[in-house]
Amino acid sequence: MYNHEEAIGPTLASVLDYGYPVLLVDDGSSPACRDVLISLERQYGDRVCLIRLEQNGGKGAAVKAGLRQLLKQGYTHAVQIDADGQHDLNDLPLFLELGMASPDALVTGYPRYDESVPALRYYARYLTHVWVWINTLSFRIKDTMCGFRVYPLAPVVELLDREPCGNRMDFDPEVIVRWAWRGLPIKNLPTRVHYPLDGVSHFDAVKDNVLISLMHARLFFGMLVRLPSIIRRRRNG
Known part of the structure; x- marks a missing residue:
């Protein structure tokens, strides 16, 4: 998380419940x-552990550091939740239940928005969805940018060690595309998303859109290289 000092306390308390x-x-x-x-x-003692990156590296860099730390500590799975309180944590038991029922799968939320969602963000994210559908040649990923996920730690850290994934807002779509390229299972779960009126967004309209565009180009050419294996897997599966 980065500079969400107002939101993190209530979000953390809800998770710890x-x-x-x-x-x-x-x-x-x-x-x-x-x-x-x-x-x-x-305040919370051994229920909460804090690691600090000395320099701001972006959302992806923070998630990567957290996943590697949890694997090092002996955990098998991790739930990724944004610090700003936009996710409905009443859905957390559903994510955990599905993660336990499908322990090899990456469980990803797909948003059900209320009227608080900014219109530009609502429509712009579909450009990313279209590119992801092209780059995976499938519709099995219903949303690519939701930050509410359950990761099996060993395979996702192995993926991150071997393949490049973005360090900023390009991380969420890129890691799930590369997961899909490996033929690994994905489960989609609807979840309510609310954008607080006083919420703080760290999305840089110029920098992050450039990085996301470069990511889509990188993934498109990666898909072309993997096209024979993708088609072969479809025929066999």
Whole structure:
């Protein structure tokens, strides 16, 4: 997380209500946010662990660091949740249940928006969906940018060690496309998403859109290289 000192406390408390330990990843936040995170770690004791990246690397960099840390600590699965409170944590038991029923699958949410969603973001994300459908030659991924996910740790960290995935907002779509290229299972789960009126967005309209465009180009050529194996897997499966 990066500079969500107002939202992280309520979000963390809601997650802890379900009895699972939480790893907070501070992506080089400001001193004010850093101090809030340190205070939360002290407040909750061994229920909360905090790691801090010295420099802000982007959402993808923070998620990668968290996944690797959890695998190192001996966990088999991790739930990714955004710190800003936009995800409906009442759905958390559904994600955990599906993750336990399909332990080899990447479980990803697909949003059900309310009226708080910005119209531009709502329509723009479908451009990414179309490119992902092209780059996977399938419709089995219903949403590619939702940050509410369950990852099997060993295979996703192995993927990250071998293949490039973006460090900013391009991470979520890229990692799931590369997961799909490997023929690994994906489960889609509807989830309610709300954009708080006082929410803080760290999406850089220029930088992140350029990175996402470059990602789509990179994935398209990667799909062309993998096309024979994708078609062969479809015929055999």
